[in-house]
Amino acid sequence: RLTDALTEKGYKFTRIGTTSGLSRISNVTLLVGVESAQVExxxxxxxxxxxxxxxxxxxxxxxxxxxxxxxxxxxxREMEFGGAVIFVLDVKRFERL
Structure with a gap:
């Protein structure tokens, strides 16, 4: 769902398979690089x-x-799954080779 929505809006991303340390549940981590004006x-x-x-x-x-x-x-025990954690970071340098 999310990857389709990002793609429809023209955003590119890198998808990384990850695993939660506590629950050992598989997750997906997306890296999305955008200009400051596109963050929101x-x-x-x-x-x-x-x-x-x-x-x-x-x-x-x-x-x-x-x-x-x-x-x-x-x-x-009851645990929360899904959702999203978002980190917004300034990138000092970016190169596409």
Whole structure:
């Protein structure tokens, strides 16, 4: 959805597959380079296309040293997934080769 909306508006991006450290859930990270005047439009596109949701999950049990019995399963807890985290950074230099 988001990538389609960005493409429709003519924005180019780099898509990187990432994994959450806590939940070990796969995510997608997009790098979008735009001029300062375009930042708010891109943020609005992201806001319109990214929604968070809550879900009950069982966190992975902590790793145990070899020879120790496994720990019992951890109780499920509610976690928030999806949505977006946006970083806006000034780029000192940019080159397209």
């Amino acid at each position: 439009e891109v943020v609005e596109i992201i806001r319109a296309n990214c929604r968070s949701r809550t879900q009950l999950v069982s966190p992975p049990p902590p790793e145990r040293p070899r020879g120790f019995p496994p720990l019992p399963p951890v109780e499920k």
